[in-house]
Amino acid sequence: MHDLVIFDCDGVLVDSETMSNQCMIDNLARYGxxxxxxxxxxxxxxxTMSGVMxxxxxxxxxLPDDWLEEIYGEMYARLQAGCPLVGGIPELLDALDAKNVPFCVASNGxxxxxxxxxxxxxLWDRFSDRMFSAYTHGAAKPDPELFRIAARHxxxxxxxxxxxxxxxxxAAISAGMRxxxxxxxxxxxxxxDLGAEVFHNMHDVPELLAL
Structure with a gap:
């Protein structure tokens, strides 16, 4: 059994990718x-958002030089209005807790x-003390270091x-991680093709992890 599960955040824990990207689409249209x-x-x-810019x-x-401040404000407001969890995440976290398998989040966000x-x-209380952000640790995916930092912790x-x-x-494959x-x-x-094991439903993960 694995001794740590490292989750990405956007698109894995929360269904935020479509909302965030639609916000960027609307904003970028104003800039041609x-x-x-x-x-x-x-x-x-x-x-990362600097990479998006x-x-x-x-x-x-x-784009103006202060675009990052602008897009963060617009994106955060849209997400604050409502951003659902990915289906199956609460059950998966409960299954990990039941087996005493630690988990964390490592995100470019x-x-x-x-x-x-x-x-x-x-979920903030479940992740606030086990959160690894590229902005905090200075290592953004595809650099594998963010995952290595989490594993070392x-x-x-x-x-x-x-x-x-x-x-x-x-980043995960470069770090030598499943x-x-x-x-x-x-x-x-x-x-x-990049080396991952693909799945389509979060409810399948407990079986994939042999929980």
């Missing part, structure tokens, strides 16, 4: 960049964002990562 949801998900999922400028968006999304769903020898993005899967890839909206072929 028209994107569809599929394009935005392909360009931005799993990245850089990519958007490459694609032609005329800011802790303030996780406080909004996890806080409104009753728990003294884990056989951690498993649950991810949903290219950058996250790449990676389960949650593909909620497609067949997950790209993530499988």
């Amino acid at each position: 960049l028209e994107l569809g949801l599929e394009d935005a998900l392909g360009f931005f999922v799993g990245g 850089e990519k958007a400028r490459e694609l032609g968006a005329d 800011h802790e303030a964002k996780m406080q909004i999304t996890l806080g409104q769903n009753g 728990f003294g884990a020898q056989t951690p498993v990562v649950i991810e949903d993005s290219r950058s996250g899967v790449t 990676c389960l890839a949650f593909a909620a909206h497609d067949d997950g072929a790209e993530l499988r």
Whole structure:
């Protein structure tokens, strides 16, 4: 059995990716960049907001220097209005607790964002002391160091990562960790090609982890 489960946050614990990316689409349209949801998900999922800013400028968006402050404000407001959990997450966390398997979250997102999304769903208390943010630790996926920091914190020898993005899967595989890839909206072929074990329903994870 694994001695640590490392969760990504957006798209794995909370169903926030579509909401966050639609917010970015609406914002970027004001700066001359028209994107569809599929394009935005392909360009931005799993990245940092500074990376989003850089990519958007490459694609032609005329962004002001204070754009990060602006988009954070708009995105946080939209998420605060309501961001549901991914189905099956409460049951999975309960199953891990029942087997005394520790878990944590390691995300490229800011802790303030996780406080909004996890806080409104009753998970903040379960993760607040086991949270690893790229903004805090200075290591953003696909750099594997964020996962290594989490594993060292728990003294884990056989951690498993649950991810949903290219950058996250790449980081987990580079760290030498088993990676389960949650593909909620497609067949997950790209993530499988990167070395992850793809699944489509969070209720399947207890069996995959032999809980």
